[in-house]
Amino acid sequence: MKYSAVLIDDEIHCTESLALIMAAGVPEINVVAKLNDPVKAVKFLQSHSVDIVFLDIEMPEMNGFELLSKLSDFSFDVVFVTAYDQYAIKAFTYSAISYLLKPVDEDDIRETIDRWLEKKNKSLSISQLHLMRDLLANTNKLKTRVALPTNDGLEFLEIQSITRCESESNYTRIYCSDNSKYLICRTLKEVEKVLQENGFIRVHHSHLINPQYIRKFIRNDGGFIVMDDGQQISVSRTKKDRLFELFANVGRL
Secondary structure, rough: OOOOEEEOOOOOHHHHHHHHHHHHHOOEEEEEEEEHHHHHHHHHHHHHOOOEEEEEEOOOOOHHHHHHOOOOOOOOOOEEOOOOOOOHHHHHHHOOOEEEOOOOOHHHHHHHHHHOOOOOOOOHEEEEEEEEHHHHHOOOOOOOEEEEEEOOOOEEEHHEEEEEEEOOOOEEEEOOOOEEEEEEEEOOHHHHHHHHHOOOOOEEEEEOOOHHEEEEEOOOOOOOOEEEEEEEEEOOOOHHHHHHHHOOOOOOO
16 A cells, blocks of 8 residues: 655755655655745645655754644645754654654655554644653753653653563563553663663663662672562663662662
């Protein structure tokens, strides 16, 4: 099955190169329009039905957020294409929005399309859009909330309510202090990049923990920690030094 796509970027070479990569490596996508003027892009989207839009954020006259706000309603999905730095990229992950980082390569597009096909028909929500816009405006501030993509939309969590995260292949299971848990289509490495600035520690290749919820550290059997919920988490030999650094800052009797 073919899905229709529109590419929007004020730089012609960006839409051209993206279209070429898709034609060569993404047979599911049919590029129906390459638009370099955001005003014309709005008019096109108002009169055409498409499945997915690849949208640049920084454009003259009208940025990507403003372009979407011109549309009273839309059913297509959005992948933002951006040259933002690594800190701003966290905003995309926090808000559970798909993105491609310039310069784009075929592997990035393939992975993005595969993820999109998995969660198709879960369109970009206004709350996601507002969250990402606010986060991009405050990328130097510590984040307190995160948006998790769920089967029926988004779940907004206080980061410090997350006790631990566990890898399940290319997915991550997130556990919370109220005993709720979520399975999201993100690798543990991706989750770690977002949560590490809030003090989360990777203690094992399969486990990321919030140290606020550590109850015990047991030296036996190679070393493991016990979380407040009683779960035992193995500690990799290579991760012990980082954990001991944390313990060094805790008062002892």
